[in-house]
Amino acid sequence: MAKRIVVNAGLIETRIAVQEGNLLTALYVERHRHRSIVGNVCKGVVTNVLPGMQAAFVNIGLSKDAFLYAGDYTANVGDYERLMLAGADDDGGDVDVDDAAPRREAAPPIQDVLRKGQEVLVQVSKESLGTKGARITSFISLPGRYLVYMPHAHHVGVSRRITDEHERERLRAIVRGLTPPPGGFIVRTNAEGVGEEELASDVQFLGRLWSQIQARHEQAPAPSVIHEEMDLAFRVVRDLFSPEVDEFVVDTREAYEKCAEYANALVPALSGRVKLYEGKAPIFESLGIEKEIEKALRRRVWLKSGGYIVIDHTEALVSIDVNTGKYVGKRDFDQTVLNINLEAVGEIVRQIRLRDLGGIIIIDFIDMEREEHRQQVYKALRRALAEDKARTNVLEISELGLVEMTRKRVRQDLRSLFATQCPTCKGGGTVKSDVALAAEIFRKVRSVAAGDAGSQDLVVRAHPDVARWFEAEGREPLEWLQALLGRKVLLQPATGGPREDYEVAVR
Numbered sequence: 001m002a003k004r005i006v007v008n009a010g011l012i013e014t015r016i017a018v019q020e021g022n023l024l025t026a027l028y029v030e031r032h033r034h035r036s037i038v039g040n041v042c043k044g045v046v047t048n049v050l051p052g053m054q055a056a057f058v059n060i061g062l063s064k065d066a067f068l069y070a071g072d073y074t075a076n077v078g079d080y081e082r083l084m085l086a087g088a089d090d091d092g093g094d095v096d097v098d099d100a101a102p103r104r105e106a107a108p109p110i111q112d113v114l115r116k117g118q119e120v121l122v123q124v125s126k127e128s129l130g131t132k133g134a135r136i137t138s139f140i141s142l143p144g145r146y147l148v149y150m151p152h153a154h155h156v157g158v159s160r161r162i163t164d165e166h167e168r169e170r171l172r173a174i175v176r177g178l179t180p181p182p183g184g185f186i187v188r189t190n191a192e193g194v195g196e197e198e199l200a201s202d203v204q205f206l207g208r209l210w211s212q213i214q215a216r217h218e219q220a221p222a223p224s225v226i227h228e229e230m231d232l233a234f235r236v237v238r239d240l241f242s243p244e245v246d247e248f249v250v251d252t253r254e255a256y257e258k259c260a261e262y263a264n265a266l267v268p269a270l271s272g273r274v275k276l277y278e279g280k281a282p283i284f285e286s287l288g289i290e291k292e293i294e295k296a297l298r299r300r301v302w303l304k305s306g307g308y309i310v311i312d313h314t315e316a317l318v319s320i321d322v323n324t325g326k327y328v329g330k331r332d333f334d335q336t337v338l339n340i341n342l343e344a345v346g347e348i349v350r351q352i353r354l355r356d357l358g359g360i361i362i363i364d365f366i367d368m369e370r371e372e373h374r375q376q377v378y379k380a381l382r383r384a385l386a387e388d389k390a391r392t393n394v395l396e397i398s399e400l401g402l403v404e405m406t407r408k409r410v411r412q413d414l415r416s417l418f419a420t421q422c423p424t425c426k427g428g429g430t431v432k433s434d435v436a437l438a439a440e441i442f443r444k445v446r447s448v449a450a451g452d453a454g455s456q457d458l459v460v461r462a463h464p465d466v467a468r469w470f471e472a473e474g475r476e477p478l479e480w481l482q483a484l485l486g487r488k489v490l491l492q493p494a495t496g497g498p499r500e501d502y503e504v505a506v507r
Contacts, residue, residue, distance in 0.1 A: 005240060005248045007233065008284050009255035016236050017289045024292035026353055029417050030232035037062075037124045038410055039229035041140060041213055043222045046118045051111045057133070058122060061223040064133035068122065070110040072137035119222045127411045140213075142206050145238050145266050146191035146199055147175070149206035153184025161189040174199050181207035190242060237262040241270060248274045251283040296354050296414055303327075303347055307340045311351060313415065317360035320348055324366060334370060341365045341377045349384035358390070358409025365401040378403070424498050431499055434469035437462070441502055442481055448504045449485045457487060461494040462502040 008015045011032075018026040030036060044060040046068075056073075057065040114120070126135035142149045156175050158168045171187045174196050180203045191199065209227070216226045229235065237259060241248060248263070248270075250256040256276040263271040277283045284290040295301065302308045306326030312319045322344040328336070348363060363381075368374050374397045381403065385392050391408040421427045432440070445458055462470075470478060470491050482489050494503070 003245050004287075005236065005245055006283060006287060006289060007236075007248075007250040007255055007259060008282070009250070009252045014232055014255070015284070016232060017284070017287075018240065019287065019289070022288060023350065024289055024296075024354060025350060027289075027293065027296070027414065028232055028236065035231070036127065036229070036411060037134060038127055039143075040124045040225055041227035042122055042124065042136075043217055043220050043224050043226055044120050044122050044136070045222045046114050046116055046120060049111050049114050049116060051109060054110050056110060056114050058120060058136060059223045060122065060124070060134070060136065061225065062128065062134060064128060066122070066124070066134040066136040067132070068114075068120075068136050068138070072125070072135070072139065073110065073113060121217050121226070126409065129409065129412060129416075140210075141186075142209055143188075143238070144202040144206050146188055146194060147202045147206060148186040148188060149181075149183060149203075149210065150185065151181075151183040151210050154182075155184045156187070157185070158187045159189045162187070162192050164192075167192060171199075175203070178203050181210065183210075190239075233259050234262050237266055241267055243270065245270070245273065249277050249283065250274065251277040292354075293414075293418075296351065297418055301347060301351060303340070303343050305340065305343055307344065309344055309348060309351070311355070311357075317362055318357050319362045319364065320351075321364045322348075322366050334368070334373065337366045337368055338373045338376065341368065341373075342380055345377060345380045345384055349381070349388065352407065353388055353390075355414040356390075356411065357413055358407045361405050361407060363403040363405070365397065365403065367401045368397075374401075424500070434466055435473075437466050437500065437502070438469055438474055438477075441466070441504070442477065444502075444504045445481065445489055446485070448506065449487065452506050454506065455487050457507045458485075458489045459492060459505050459507045460489060460502065461492045461505075463497065463499045464493040464495065465499060466502065467491055467493040 002021060004019045006017045006019065008017075013029055013031045016028045017024055042060040044058040044066065046056050047059050047065050048057040050056065054070040056068045058068050060066050120138055121140070122136040122138050123140050124134050125137045128134045139150070139152055142151075156172050158172055162168055162171070171191055175185050175187060178196070178200050185203075187199075213227050220226055230238075233255065237248075241263060248259065250259050253276065256274065260271060260274045263274050277286075279286050282290070284293070299312065300308050300310050302325070306324075308323050308325045310321040310323065312321075322341060324336070324340055327340055344365070351357075352361065365377060368377065378394075378397045382394060385394065385405075388407075390410075392405060394403065394405040397403050422429075425431050441460055441462060445460065449458060478489060478491070490507070494501070
């Protein structure tokens with residue numbers, strides 16, 4: 001299937017889409033004034049140590065202090081765990097390490113290794129999400145094109161996405177033979193098939209970068225940023241531009257020249273695939289990406305067969321529900337259910353990747369009576385998730401058809417990037433009905449009248465929708481209320497305010 005990377009460089013944001021055939025499989029967005037801080041290396045100051053949570057808050061120059069777990073502090077983590085921790089950020093975290101790698105060391109309490117006012121060198125591992133501050137680690141990992149360098153580790157790992165054992169050993173042997181700087185390395189999936197020269201170049205670059213970070217750390221005040229990750233275009237060229245990508249299309253001359261420069265430096269063999277888009281229509285509209293983004297913001301996603309999936313966000317998790325919809329199958333009910341669930345698997349994984357959903361995800365497949373059908377769907381889900389670079393953990397399908405899974409969350413999901421909380425429903429997804437608001441208004445009118453001994457008219461200012469309900473269905477109750485109070489109740493539509501807002505006043 002043809003694979004394409006598409007760059008839309010706007011005045012406010014840069015959007016980069018990955019298409020497989022005509023399907024949008026990934027979308028990356030970077031706002032020019034709010035660039036991602038994941039990967040930044042900072043010199044911070046410990047502001048508080050929490051023994052009860054085995055964590056600390058660290059000021060790294062953001063509006064909120066960053067959160068440092070005891071397990072993310074290198075003094076508390078053995079070499080083996082540190083290697084696995086760093087590998088989690090590369091190609092889904094599947095790395096292989098020597099059997100001789102040391103096992104977990106006993107972790108001393110965080111209050112024994114950190115104190116208030118202490119300066120620490122840390123790296124941002126997760127964006128600030130919602131009310132939570134950024135998450136940081138003192139274990140630094142520096143990604144290159146083919147390698148990830150970990151100055152505090154001592155072992156060489158290979159991404160498990162490289163499945164050929166001879167290739168794995170070849171790459172491991174090359175890295176060990178390069179006399180690299182002190183530390184450990186992970187060989188990334190991009191390194192499959194490359195030679196010693198490319199790996200040596202990466203080793204030298206990453207070694208120099210770490211030396212520069214150390215030198216800046218000695219001189220910089222705290223808090224401050226010591227090393228900032230490159231822009232989105234550079235990261236996409238470094239991490240995603242591979243021989244499987246047929247073309248890399250950019251819609252502005254300035255961005256094209258920048259991407260071509262990055263490609264010449266990082267992947268010169270592929271630089272000829274970087275092209276300037278010359279069409280008149282906006283590039284995302286021309287290639288059908290804009291419509292795919294709109295679909296990705298919807299709650300319901302239709303399947304080709306007529307079934308559909310529903311994606312709901314809650315405080316604790318994301319739930320995905322599979323429904324038969326218009327699909328009724330042919331003869332066998334069990335086979336109909338299996339077909340819908342198998343089709344849903346592909347779309348569910350695509351939506352998870354596209355929307356960048358993270359944390360706990362619950363998938364409610366249509367109930368399957370046969371164990372072999374449940375296993376079939378589960379294996380299909382595992383195969384589809386194997387292409388996801390984010391680290392996932394999936395439990396088997398329960399008898400109720402539920403799958404519990406987790407996916408590593410690093411950045412804001414697509415919905416958080418493109419949408420904000422509804423000012424009317426406050427995120428609840430529903431508002432009070434007209435009749436419920438009318439009943440509430442009647443109670444408020446009686447309360448105001450009880451607190452006012454006069455006989456002046458009462459004025460109700462309510463949303464036009466509610467005012468229309470009074471005119472259509474509320475005239476008789478309004479007359480009863482006026483007779484009960486012995487005074488007039490006047491209704492006035494109020495424009496411009498939230499639907500549930502109203503005011504009752506004495507005139």
